[in-house]
Amino acid sequence: MDLVMAPPEMQVVYEHPRSLADVPTRYCPGCTHGIAHRLLAEAIDELGLQERAVLVAPVGCSVFAYEYFNVDACQAAHGRAPAMATGLKRMLPENIVITYQGDGDLVSIGAAEIMHVAARGERITTIFINNAIYGMTGGQMAPTTLPGQKTTSSPLGRDTRRTGAPIRMSEVLAQFDGAAYIVRRSLHDVANIRKAKKAILTALKVQMAGLGFSMVELLSSCPTNWGIAPEKALDWIEQNMIPQFPPGDYKVHDAVKTL
Amino acid sequence: MTKELLKGNIAIAEAAVRAGLEAYFGYPITPQTELLEYLSQRMTELDRVFLQAESEVAAINMVYGAACTGARVMTSSSSPGVSLMQEGMSYIAGSELPCVIVDVMRGGPGLGNILPSQADYFQVTRSAGHGDFHPIVLAPASVQEAIDFVGLAFDLADKYRHMVLLAADGQIGQMMEPAELPPMRPLQKNVPDWALTGAKAREKRVITSLYLKGEEEEAFNLKIQKKLKQIKKNEQRSVEYATEDAELLVIGFGTAGRIAYSAVEAAREKGLRVGLLRPQTLWPFPERRISELADQASGCLVVEMNAGQMVEDVRLAIGGQIPVTFYGRTGGIVPMPDEILAAIEESYSRLQIAV
Known part of the structure; x- marks a missing residue:
């Protein structure tokens, strides 16, 4: 006798995105890369881009992003994803080329490459994970490390007199005429995650419409290298990162509202 | 066909166009700059890809990206610029991608000078980037041979999925002499079965040079070595x-x-x-x-x-x-x-x- 009856009309409210591979990742527990991956995969699915997308993975914790997404993918040298993406996009103008980069990759070693894709208005989309630290190498100071923040290469806390202050790359890139959509979002709570998803959708639409370069910066947590429990790390984003890196729309092309 | 009076750099550029060059990425540096200047006009009029990169570092990584699509891709530079390209060249070797790199060598070390030199023999044959590999290196002695080697370079690159360096020197790049260009070859139509094109009606493809496990990296290295051994057997020329x-x-x-x-x-x-x-x-x-x-x-x-x-x-x-x-x-x-x-x-x- 069947005790459990299926409701007459089942509705799917949650499923694994097709563009997200069903494999275990190497990310630490509590790291927000997982959320960012899911948002990007959902956006690729919702816009029907799985067969057109080409992902450029960086050097850093997300170096294996090519394993985690069910799309064509390659792996760039440290900081060079924007240049590699340029080569891809120029050859495949009908495809959707996406770079996924961390703050060490994008703001430090790849500062020149990201500025020049913005300047050229390269029709690519960058997902920029800012967690204020080098993750994969074990927690060194990044150009985005907060003043006073302790890292393995700033053990007494970042001294801005000697090492400078954090670089706000979204604000920098917004200065370029070729940048069509530059926004910063945060992944520290549900409301902000939903805003981040919307921004990723818009950034991809900007590329589809050929408006220019698009980038979504995502404030992210690194519980392992911050030495903070995952939940507290989300609070740390809100309390410490947001004042330095305010979420907001830094460059929105006039045509974006028509998308 | 008849002989024309051609400058080395221009001849190399036009020979590449005729060999089916689909994309060129480069950065100005003497004594190869005419090559980039010529292609800026020629590639554009043929509706092919030309882009002046922000640096040699970016140029070679643009080549890396474009090569992932299976296209015939080229960059050119001179000694200090090739030093900057070595990172990307290593990734290209580690990803087994075909491409052609022209090095119009000049005097060094450091900024050196812009005179013809062969001082980068070790660089091109031994240390074209970190890791265990050698590019195929062709060394022309005349404008005609430079033209002939450009076509050969693209064919060898495609045949072996390997980078080919055309190691000229400032003299070859700058001098003019009578030479004959080959007829225009049609652009290649077939996309190789490893190329990134978007995973439409097929499994996704990945191009990477990352092998985290020692055994996997060694297996990949042995594969490269096997290929290099074949090249050594088949391609010695003098x-x-x-x-x-x-x-x-x-x-x-x-x-x-x-x-x-x-x-x-x-x-x-x-x-x-x-x-x-x-x-x-x-x-x-x-x-x-x-x-x-x-x-x-x-x-x-x-x-x-x-x-x-x-x-x-x-x-x-x-x-x-x-x-x-x-x-x-x-x-x-x-x-x-x-x-x-x-x-x-x-x-x-x-x-x-x-x-």
Whole structure:
């Protein structure tokens, strides 16, 4: 006798995105890369881009992003994803080329490459994970490390007199005429995650419409290298990162509202 | 077809266009800049991809990205620029992607100067990037040979899924001489089965040079080595002059080899039994042929526009059978034929010729 009856009309409210591979990742527990991956995969699915997308993975914790997404993918040298993406996009103008980069990759070693894709208005989309630290190498100071923040290469806390202050790359890139959509979002709570998803959708639409370069910066947590429990790390984003890196729309092309 | 008066850099550029070049990424640097300038117009009028990159670092990584699509891609630079490209070249080798890199070598180290030099022999044959690999390296000695090697470079790159370097020097890039360009080849239509095109109606494809496990990295390295062994077997190239009965074998590549030809001719007029071998491939080095010639010769003189780099490969090929001497000029100085003739006479006088 069947005790459990299926409701007459089942509705799917949650499923694994097709563009997200069903494999275990190497990310630490509590790291927000997982959320960012899911948002990007959902956006690729919702816009029907799985067969057109080409992902450029960086050097850093997300170096294996090519394993985690069910799309064509390659792996760039440290900081060079924007240049590699340029080569891809120029050859495949009908495809959707996406770079996924961390703050060490994008703001430090790849500062020149990201500025020049913005300047050229390269029709690519960058997902920029800012967690204020080098993750994969074990927690060194990044150009985005907060003043006073302790890292393995700033053990007494970042001294801005000697090492400078954090670089706000979204604000920098917004200065370029070729940048069509530059926004910063945060992944520290549900409301902000939903805003981040919307921004990723818009950034991809900007590329589809050929408006220019698009980038979504995502404030992210690194519980392992911050030495903070995952939940507290989300609070740390809100309390410490947001004042330095305010979420907001830094460059929105006039045509974006028509998308 | 008829011969035209062509400048080396322009000839290389047009030869690449005719070999089916689909995308060029580069950065200005003397003495190769005309190549980039020419392609900026030519590629655009043909509706192909041309982009001046923000640096050589970016240029080679654009090549890396474009090569992932299976297209015929090229960049060009000169010595300091090639130093900057080595990172990307290593990734390209580690991802087994075909591409062509033109290096119009100049004097170094450091900023050096813009005069012709062969001082980057080690760089192109030995240290084209970190990790265990060699690019295929072609060394032209004339504008015509540079043209011919461009087509060969693209064919070898595609055949082996490997990068090919055209190692010219400032002299080849800057001089004008009569040469004949090949007819225009149609652009290749078939996309290779590893190329990134978007995973439409097929499994996704990945191009990476990352092998985290030692066993996997070693397996990949063995695969590269197997390919390099094939290349070594199949692609050694050299040309010879008057080597049949040569007691002194003169070896020089590119411009130095060409000037040595004049010196060897002059030595023959003086009755000296001297012959010339000019390597056309620097990697793979034409060691088989040099080893054969060493069996019959009594001595060898290597001439280079550097402080003595290829001479090490000559010594390895000869394996101590006969004495090897060296004559070189550095700093962008191009040796005159009479200097080389004097070096030939000097080396010849010391030969122990069996009667």
